[in-house]
Amino acid sequence: MKKPSAVAHDFFNRGLAFSELGNRTQAIEFFTKSIEIVPENADAYYFRGVAYNRNGEIEKACSDFDKAIELNLIHELAYFHRAHCRQTLGDAAQAQTDFDRARELGYRG
Known part of the structure; x- marks a missing residue:
């Protein structure tokens, strides 16, 4: 088993x-x-968030990216994708903060 x-x-x-x-x-x-x-697997939340985002379920995606970041504060991809969600939801200031944090953590997309 x-x-x-x-x-x-x-x-x-x-x-x-x-x-x-x-x-x-x-x-x-x-x-x-x-x-x-x-439930403490940050990557599972991240990848589920990506799937939600691609499905057009932006709020669910953002929530999963929030959880991924809560579990792993240096998850640059979660910050990057959350920034896109926030931008889509009209929160430009928070989106920019997340884009900046993703770059600080090494995201070079």
Whole structure:
């Protein structure tokens, strides 16, 4: 029998695979299952946020990027993507703050 962390890792990898295939709905489901088992995985929130964003669910994406940053304060990709969400939602000042923080952390996109 697999340890819960191994099961969460399997779900996470399935989420990545479905995301690569462009099946964002399935990706979100698998990232969510991974988060339910290991809620402190910042990358699961980040990648689920990316899938939400690509699905046009901007508020959910922003919330997941918030959580990824809460769990990993140096997650430059989460700052970068949250900046885009904030920009889309009309919060230019906070978006700029996040863009600046992403660059400080090494984002060179």
